[in-house]
Amino acid sequence: MIDDIAGKVLAGQRLDYDEGMRLFHHPDLPELGMLADYVRWQKHPEPIVTYNIGRNINYTNVCWVRCKFCAFYRPPGHTEGYTLPDEEIFRKIEALVAVGGNEPESCEILMQGGLNPKLKIAYYEGLFSEIVRRYPSVYLHSLSVAEIVYIAHISRITVEEALVRLRTAGLKSLPGAGAEVLDDEVRQEIAYRKETAGEWLDVHRIAHRIGMKSTATMMFGSVETVAHRLKHILLVRDVQDEALARGGGYFTAFISWNFQPEGTELPDTRKATGYDYLRTTAVARLMLDNIENFQDSYVTQGPKIAQIALRYGINDFGSTMMEENVISAGGVSFVMPTGEIERIIRDAGFEPRRRNTRYEPVCEGPATVSETA
């Protein structure tokens, strides 16, 4: 049924929308895996699965957006709202550096928070420059489009100016968070106060244009259909085409995970399955022929499906995620020590290798101290 598509994949030809839809409706999962695995080996001929040492820091949970899929936020004025004091952020970073070591820019910090009306650009400039001054082994891969747009807005500057100033302060790259599904009808339903699909793509375009790398994500399994997912994937592919033609920044990786319904305002009736995750991962790998790295989502999928995904186009286990408050606020979260991640990678027939956020090898292995803490 997909012999012609297999032929195009083997010939290294780009797949179109209709072929993508056929793949999404093709129930034979091993066939999708065979194709996606082939592409993975073309891009990464060595039997290596990389991972990163990093942590999330959710510096504030105050957010006025109130996305229905989010169980993490508290509205401004809520008694459970917080903004972490700088010293506490530094303590969290020190705990990461204790595991991740001293190699420059090897430990990823993913700072993400709500849209907090009190935090303007000066807050971030001050915090970021202090972080990189104190901790040279940290690589700041932080903030999301929603935060960038909001910081620019309340600071009365353009997005480009905000990105340039944040980069000067120490921001190295932009995570692809908040892409959800890049379709305004879907966003209207699950995140109507957030940026539009066009705005999300534009901020990444601007980041790429000023030479900043970023990642792209997709949160599937809420109210969208596979047509929405495919449209999302193709929008990302177009922006990546532009970026690669332009030179400068580009998407280093694509990461998809499924919506976690628990604790959100969306009903808990159809949580995406592991089967759907593997299929979506494979189709994304096959369609996104211009993105090198595909990250696993063991936090939402658990170790068994995450390991199977290594044969569905995934070549990277992502960050070891010392802390993750947003998805776990939604009820489900798998956390694995680095040793367990390495075991699972080896068991699947690959060598684990630590990388930095730029996907370059990091010589230093992880320290085993405090892993069990």
Add this chain to the structure above:
Amino acid sequence: MLETFVHRAGLGDIYRKIVDGQRLSFDDGLTLYRNPHLSVIGWLANLVRERLHGDQTFFVRNQHINYTNVCNKGCLFCSFYALPKDPNGYVLTPEQIQDKVRAYAHLPITEIHMVGGVNVRLPYAYYLDIVRAIKTARPDVSLKAFTMIEIEQIRRVSRKPLEEVFGDLMTAGVDALPGGGAEVFSDRVHEELFHAKSDSDKWLDTARAAHRVGLPSNATLLYGHVEQTEEKVYHLVKLRELQDETGGFLAFIPLSWHPERTAISHLPGPTGQADLREIAVARLMLDNVPHIKSFWIMNSPAVTQVALRYGADDMDGSVMEYEITRDPSTDRIQTLTHARMLDMIAEAGRQPVERDALYRIVASPQPRMPAYLEPEAGAAGG
């Protein structure tokens, strides 16, 4: 064109044998366990699965009963048993078992699965009593009860020949044997993990005797602890030989070992790829066993759904012990689980078939495709 991937994976010879309907050798089994191209192996297993069953995917509405946890075998991989003097040990009376059965009288259960420990204090009459108790409370149910290991104990306490014991159990109401206790057919693993229990020859002899008197059984393999690849292939080959002889195996069930609370809990337990591989290799090696079951309680619902594309045609039951222990007044839980099983089967592009313990068809519900796959539902556009 897809065959290209089979040849690139170095599995062309095995593919040819599968297409020609030839039996795979011991060495083919080793290759299938060791070749890294898991999706290709799954694809091969799926060819056989679809040749035998098309899209049919079997499930059952069942109830599990564990009549005693007292056991003197001390298997290192087990977290269930209590030694004979342990205060946590229990034995259910025939009346208690009947109460459990009656508690679910309002649900359309067609199979009861009953196993327990090797409890030497139980008299022969007890076993016949609990079987009759179930059949009295629910005469139409098919009863799958007692592993080969329990059968041996029952025979010992009966002081009768095995054939006569089977006759008594069948008259009382046992319809099939569940096939547990096989573990791994290896003297080495037997010595290391379950030396007090009978070995592979004894297990196979008991199964053979059951099949000969017309009592069908399942077969199992407990994997993911200390076993080696050769031992697993040997296990499958031995089962295949016995099946050639008797034809009595209904289904093979690879059991994904759980380390938690066992004496060897320092071992990590099987990964997701290992789970899928066991299903696929079993489907390919056991060419004469009708059904390959993915037991979701052990390998997780997520892996089981994927396994429906890696050689499995059966996903066991919708009503399990875990849910049975919930408040029976909220039967929403069971209904939901039943609906979820149908959804899982439909999403994987398969046709659900409800069966009983002997794989007689109970119902063929119409699958509902999940809404997100509806092509016209999307605000499509290229």
